[in-house]
Amino acid sequence: MRLYLKRKEEDKIRKIKAWTLIYGRRKTGKTTLAKKYIKADWYFLVTVSLRAVTQDDKVIKLEDALNEAKRIIRSGGTAIIDEFQRLPDDFYTIISNWEREGILVAVGSSYSVLEKVFDRNSPLLGMFTPMEIDIISYEDVLYQLGDPLLSVIFRDPWIIPFIDKYEELLEKVKEFSLIAKGLIGEVFKEEERQLTNIYYKILLLLGEGIWKTSEIAGIIQPKGREPTISSMVNKLAKMGLVQKIPTLSRENFYKIRSPPLSLILYAESKYSVSETELKVETLPIGREVQFSIGEMLAKYFNGELYYSPKEDIDIVIMKKRVPIWGFEVKMGEITRSEALNAVKRISKVAKNVGLISLREKPPEGYADLSLGPDELKEIAGKLFNNS
Known part of the structure; x- marks a missing residue:
């Protein structure tokens, strides 16, 4: 039986009482959440060929599906249109003229759909409330799973059915590299962009841990050099594939948003796993642990996550531009000498020091705070239950 993880977004979706656009990267669980927690009178998915697939898997004409949605909403019911971004623009004008007695929930597997709906020239402007569904928060997974390592991997829902433990990611990384490229290709397709060789190289290098756009430009050497790479990285961030984390040195640290995708791209970039039979022994899981815990602690302390590569501080929590916490994160135990060195280094930057x-x-x-697996799970529980 497939593991199902509860998410904080469930309550928000249950409470939808107005026209809403649910959006986000592909395979983050949007459709599952919408179907499970919205009592819809009518549901259909828009296919690539512009047909409609209903809740009971019948394929019907798109116009017929839209007419039924219109009828349901006019009578005060609720309708869901999945893969909303695939609708031709002309249909936006048609929908804008519908009576709004009921609720329309549009589900879009892209970020470009935001521009289509909320652009100042869009006929749908002012009709929808946006709701983003990102990968699952670390605290949601950790509180339910209890495993601080596997919880990092399970943040991206698509991988959950394939593995039961972190070691299986290592064993199946070749197969996952093919899935990953396909998933990235789907994301680009839904964003109406082409997955060019340069975009894919950027993702591979980010997966490898090369985060400075100047370094990436030096390796790829595109036309336009660094400005071209910076523009492309920012587009990848808008597509939900790349995460932008500010640093204390006022530059951005870029990484692959999804932890499993990041590790898979690392393996592909470093070892070309899709083309060889090489057995991968290790992956930089510590990097993914660091930032997942950092996101959780930023919420816990009501601050913003920063990174400090220059000062070698794994997690910095900023509040009103003041570094209120700095954390050292280790996969293994922290010895007394390591604790002393970390406190000495971090206390030069942050008001409070934590060891994890x-x-x-x-x-x-x-340190001011020491966190092991039990303490991390306790924090996750507080965030999960107070959301």
């Missing part, structure tokens, strides 16, 4: 170990609670008496 995924193996066991770090030694106390050195």
